[in-house]
Amino acid sequence: MVASLVIGIIFLVLGLGLRYWINRRKFYRRSDTGAEGFSSYEKQVAIKFIERVGKWIAYALIIFGLLSLWVYSREKKDKEKTEVEIQNPR
Template identity: 85%
Template sequence: MVASLVIGIIFLVAGLGLRYWINRRKFYRRSPMGAEGFSSYESSVFIKLIEKVGKWIAYALIIFGLLSLWVYSREKNDKEKQEVKTEQPASHR
């Protein structure tokens, strides 16, 4: 149960951090006029491809992290419901 919480937080933070890092690199690559500066055409194509793949990986990490947190909350609610059921005395009429 706690493992899904830890995994969810780690993946969520990793995905958000990866998106931040990619967007920050893209921002600082821009000139004052707003155009991105690359040393060559090949580096432009390669870097843009890697950034697109990185963004998709970041989206997957965020989704997996959110799903893990959702699983944790469901498990916690189920456990609380089971504890409440066992605490109530059985009444017979």
């Protein structure tokens, strides 16, 4: 039960951190006019591809983290429900 809470928090933080890091790199790559600066065409293509894949990985981490937190909350509710039923049998 606690494992899903820990995994959920870790994956959520990793996903949000990855998104932040990618967006921060993109922000600092911009010039005063708003255009992104790359030293070559190949670097631009490679970096944009890696960032796109990284964003999808971040989305997957965030979704998995949220699902793990949801599983934890469901397990906690079920455990509380069974404890109440054991204390107050019908």
